[in-house]
Amino acid sequence: MRSAKLFQYQLPMDSGVILRDQRLITREGWVIELCQDQQRAYGEIAPLPEFSLETAAEAGEQAQQILSQWVAGEELDLDAAFPSVAFGISCAIAELAAELPEAGNYLAAPLCSGDPDDLVVRLNQMPGDKVAKIKVGMYEAVRDGIVANMLLEAIPDMQLRLDANRQWTPLKAQQFAKYVKPEHRSGIAFLEEPCRLPSDSLAFAQQTGINIAWDETVRDAGFEVKAEPGVAAIIIKPTLIGSLARCITLIEQAHAAGLTAVISSSIESSLGLNQLARLAQWQTPNVIPGLDTMQLFQVQLIQSWPDCELPVIPLSELDMVWHK
Ligand SMILES: O=C(O)CCC(=O)c1ccccc1C(=O)O
Numbered sequence: 001m002r003s004a005k006l007f008q009y010q011l012p013m014d015s016g017v018i019l020r021d022q023r024l025i026t027r028e029g030w031v032i033e034l035c036q037d038q039q040r041a042y043g044e045i046a047p048l049p050e051f052s053l054e055t056a057a058e059a060g061e062q063a064q065q066i067l068s069q070w071v072a073g074e075e076l077d078l079d080a081a082f083p084s085v086a087f088g089i090s091c092a093i094a095e096l097a098a099e100l101p102e103a104g105n106y107l108a109a110p111l112c113s114g115d116p117d118d119l120v121v122r123l124n125q126m127p128g129d130k131v132a133k134i135k136v137g138m139y140e141a142v143r144d145g146i147v148a149n150m151l152l153e154a155i156p157d158m159q160l161r162l163d164a165n166r167q168w169t170p171l172k173a174q175q176f177a178k179y180v181k182p183e184h185r186s187g188i189a190f191l192e193e194p195c196r197l198p199s200d201s202l203a204f205a206q207q208t209g210i211n212i213a214w215d216e217t218v219r220d221a222g223f224e225v226k227a228e229p230g231v232a233a234i235i236i237k238p239t240l241i242g243s244l245a246r247c248i249t250l251i252e253q254a255h256a257a258g259l260t261a262v263i264s265s266s267i268e269s270s271l272g273l274n275q276l277a278r279l280a281q282w283q284t285p286n287v288i289p290g291l292d293t294m295q296l297f298q299v300q301l302i303q304s305w306p307d308c309e310l311p312v313i314p315l316s317e318l319d320m321v322w323h324k
Pocket residue numbers: 048051109111133163165215264265266267289290291292293
């Protein structure tokens with residue numbers, strides 16, 4: 001016997017969360033509950049505005065169709081579904097089958113978009129490998145270069161991840177690199193997507209000796225995982241990529257090509273973020289995932305994130321919008 005439920009959520013965000021062009025005031029999405037032989041499992045479907053191609057409403061509609069098929073015992077084609085829907089449903093199915101191991105990697109790389117001095121304090125408190133991530137490309141490229149150089153000098157054993165989200169022209173990327181002393185460049189684990197064009201990012205890596213990672217490019221049509229000089233990693237944001245099976249295939253291809261695969265958040269609630277931490281521990285056990293996004297919320301959902309003090313909204317407070 002199978003049954004399924006769909007719940008809607010809207011969670012208030014911290015006041016300063018800006019996606020590409022707009023402030024994200026509330027995070028909207030769906031929680032699915034699958035029930036089979038007295039076992040229950042959950043998944044989250046949360047298309048990210050400005051990143052996902054599907055809207056929350058479209059994802060909710062499609063989730064109902066696919067969940068109906070699941071209840072009827074039909075074969076599911078998650079490769080044809082929206083990425084957010086495929087990810088949420090495949091997670092819930094994996095939970096039911098006890099395929100997604102319980103242990104998670106909750107050692108997120110601290111994310112800094114503000115005061116670099118705060119980051120120095122957090123890093124000095126961090127156990128094990130010191131990995132941090134800073135968003136660059138929002139202000140002057142020269143300032144970004146000075147900040148990166150300062151951090152690499154202050155904490156010599158750290159591995160810095162930088163993310164430019166395709167904001168720089170090749171000239172601006174060069175201006176950034178000029179301020180990072182050559183002896184510090186190997187302390188940059190990778191710089192995500194420096195330039196608008198992947199070919200410019202690749203040329204930048206080869207000219208400067210600063211390794212890059214693909215993030216947006218992984219979602220471009222026709223992307224293939226391959227080893228290239230200057231490319232260190234691919235970033236996998238499952239809500240934007242698709243089913244667990246699809247994510248695992250990409251991770252395996254990355255490993256076969258000698259690249260690091262980094263599981264990263266698309267600003268899911270604490271429910272989805274916990275599943276991402278478990279996926280990370282399972283499939284990329286020695287890599288710190290990019291999951292430091294709980295701080296962007298004002299509340300948690302159903303399950304709490306380790307050491308997060310925000311109030312937790314229980315499932316009973318969500319609206320059930322559909323069941324079968
Ligand atoms: O990757 C991380 O460390 C955190 C997640 C993150 O940066 C992100 C989250 C949602 C949308 C875009 C991005 C991004 O890579 O800029």
